[in-house]
Amino acid sequence: MRKSWWKILAAVLLLYTFTAGFLIKVPHIGNLKETIRNLFFHVPMWFGQIVLLTISLIYSIWYLRNPNLKYDIYAEAFAKTGILMGILGLITGAIWATYTWGEPWSNDPKQIGVAIALLIYFAYLVLRNAVPDIDKRAKVSAVYNIFAYFIYLPLIMILPRLVESLHPGGKGVQGNPGLNGADLDATMRLVFWPAVIGWTLLGTWISTLNIRINLIRDKNLLNAE
Amino acid sequence: MRNKIYCCLLMLPALLVSTAIFAQDNGAPESVMRSNGKIYVVVAICVTILAGLFLYVVSIDRKIGKIEKDNL
Known part of the structure; x- marks a missing residue:
């Protein structure tokens, strides 16, 4: 290995x-009860997604500066893992919402925001498969990936802060879109941040597996350059 | 390196078993697993799933490593 x-x-x-995550004592807030522990599993999905998509963005920019097919493979793999984490985050969020907000989908600005963001990234994958020419595909999808990232970021970081939301950190509430600063006590932080790092590393690991497979698959193309 | 990883993974069940033995020494069989509304059962299951996932990822990683050796 x-x-x-x-x-x-x-x-x-x-x-x-x-x-x-299951065993520490957690504060009791509103109707969350024990579901506050979801903070250790649901929220790191989104943190991990942000990191992975940012890495993908960097490789896309890199590709445009230095068009080596390798960077395109990197960008694709990280974007795919980021999208996977987003899907998992959306599903876990819906399950959590069913038992705390009363329904799986309450058209919360953040739910809508990430749903749009995910659709934009699905389009990235569709776009990739729609271009048969390898160099053209790499270039077009690199440009699109940069475009997608800068729509994705306002959708999850800025919009949720501007409107009222069931999530923490909406308009008129303190905290950020991920977590409410005051509600997160010291012991929860001790589990939450390791969880974020752990999930991000696992996402990176899975991405590198994808990358290594694609590097072998395309080795003839890569060596030709 | 590989041996080190295996050692770490093998230690996990050993640790779990040791807690069970420790519980029995106190005269209350399996009390750890049955305490706190049996939450430890959930922990054990989730940890097992996670360990299984990691073992799977490790095995894919090593397979790719072998193919890389032959191909790159």
Whole structure:
């Protein structure tokens, strides 16, 4: 296995999350009850997604500066894992919402925002498969990926702050769209941040597997350059 | 490196078993797993799923490593 220390770190951090996340004492807030523990599993999906999509963006920019097919493969793999995390985040959010907000989909600005963002990224995957020419595909999808990222970011970071929301951090409420600062006590932070790092590392790991497969698949093209 | 990972993974069930033995020494069989509304059962299941996922990812990783050796 290649460069294993951070992979072991991912496993350790997630095992820690999955034990401490269930066992620590949590504050009782509103009708959340024990579901506040979802903070350790649902929210890191979104944090991980942001990191992975940002890495994807960087490789897309890199590709446009230096058109090596390798960077396109990197950008695609990280975007795919980011999209996967987004889908999981949306599903877990809907389950959580059913039992706290009363319905799985309440047209909360943040739900709508991420749904649009995910659709934009689905279009990225469709676009990739629609262009048969490899170099053209890489270039067009790199440009589109940059465009998608800068729509995605306002949709999840800015819009939710401007309007009233069931999520923490809406208009007139303190905190940010991810978590409400005051509600997150010290012990919860001790589980939450390792969880974010762990999920992000696992996402990176899965992305690198995808990358390595594609590097082998396209090795003739890569060597030709 | 590989051996080290296996050692770490093998230690996990050993730790779980040791807690069970520890519980029995106190004269209350399986009390740990049955305490706190049996939440530890949920923990054990989730940890098992996570461990299984990681073992799977590790095995894919190693397979790709082998193919890389032959191809790159």
